[in-house]
Amino acid sequence: MDRREELSDFLRTRRARVQPESVGLRRQSRGRAPGLRREDVAQLAGVSVDYYTRIEQGRGRNPSPEILAAIGRALNLDEDEQRHLEALALTEARPARAPQRGGERVRPGVQRLLDAFSATTPAFVLGRRMDVIAWNPLAAALIADFGALPAARRNMVWLAFMDPAAREFYRDWEEVARESIAHLRLACGRYPDDAALAALVGELSVKSEDFRRLWSKHDVKEKGFGRKRLYHRSVGELELDYEAFALSDGGGKTLVTYTAEAGSSSEQALQLLGVVGVPDVVAI
Structure with missing residues (x-):
C-alpha cells in the first residue's frame, strides 16, 4: 500500500473533523472547508506551514517523535490514532515483510x-x-x-x-x-x-x-x-x-x-x- 497516500489521507480526515472553535481558533469564513487548515495545524503544533505540509504529503524525512506528538495533540488524536500516525510517518526500521496468507500459525x-x-x-x-x-x-x-x-x-x-x-x-x-x-x-x-x-x-x-x-x-x-x-x-x-x-x-x-x-x-x-x-x- 502507498504509505504516502495513506499518511496524507489520514491527516486530512483528522483535520476535517476538528472544528477551529474547539481548539481556540476563529473560523475564517463560512465558505471554507470543514475542520482545520494545514496552517491551523502548523500553528497549534508549533512548526512551519511548509514543514507540516511536507509531513502530510509524506515528504517529512522521518519527523521526530516530539513533532508527531505535537501534531497528534493539535488534531486531538487518541492513543490508537497516534500510533497509526507514527507507523505511517516513520520510514526507518519498518517491520519485516509479512508472510503470505495461510502462513500464520499458533503455538x-x-x-x-x-x-x-x-x-x-x-x-x-x-x-x-x-x-x-x-x-x-x-x-x-x-x-x-x-x-x-x-x-x-x-x-x-x-x-x-x-x-x-x-x-x-x-x-x-x-x-x-x-x-x-x-x-x-x-x-x-x-x-x-x-x-x-x-x-x-x-x-x-x-x-x-x-x-x-x-x-x-x-x-x-x-x-x-x-x-x-x-x-x-x-x-x-x-x-x-x-x-x-x-x-x-x-x-x-x-x-x-x-x-x-x-x-x-x-x-x-x-x-x-x-x-x-x-x-x-x-x-x-
Whole structure:
C-alpha cells in the first residue's frame, strides 16, 4: 500500500473533523472547508506551514517523535490514532515483510488453551489481517464452521462484508463493520508491504460499497473489549462480552474470547450450542 497516500489521507480526515472553535481558533469564513487548515495545524503544533505540509504529503524525512506528538495533540488524536500516525510517518526500521496468507500459525500451547476454554467459552486467534488462524469447537458453533471454509475466507472482515447472513448475525452490524475496518486500517499502517493484506483491501473495495464507504473514513482502533449482540439461527439472541489479548510472539496475533453473564439466557444459549455443535451451514 502507498504509505504516502495513506499518511496524507489520514491527516486530512483528522483535520476535517476538528472544528477551529474547539481548539481556540476563529473560523475564517463560512465558505471554507470543514475542520482545520494545514496552517491551523502548523500553528497549534508549533512548526512551519511548509514543514507540516511536507509531513502530510509524506515528504517529512522521518519527523521526530516530539513533532508527531505535537501534531497528534493539535488534531486531538487518541492513543490508537497516534500510533497509526507514527507507523505511517516513520520510514526507518519498518517491520519485516509479512508472510503470505495461510502462513500464520499458533503455538501448540495456544491451541491447548483454546481447547481448554471450549466447554463454556468461544475462543479463537486472529492473525494480523484478521484471519481466523485457530479456534475451538464452540467458536465454530457460534460464528462459522471455519474448518469447512477455504483458508482465504476465514477472515472476520471478509465475512462481515461479503456473507449476507452477517447482517442478521450481528444485531449492530454497522458498529461491528466500522470497528473491523478500524482494526484492519491499523494493520495496514504496521505492515505496508503485506501483499495479502493489500489484496484483501482491494477485493473488498471492489466488491462492497459499504466497505468503500467506511474505509474512506480512515478510522483506526486497536481491538480491545466490548459487548456484541448476536442472533444465532439455532439458539436465538445472545449478548456476549468479548476480550482481546495480544499474544507475546510479536507476530500481531490476538486471542479473542466471548463470555456470557452467569445465569443469563446467553449463558444458557452457549451451553446449548456446546451440545448442538457446529451447524450444517455457516452462521455468518
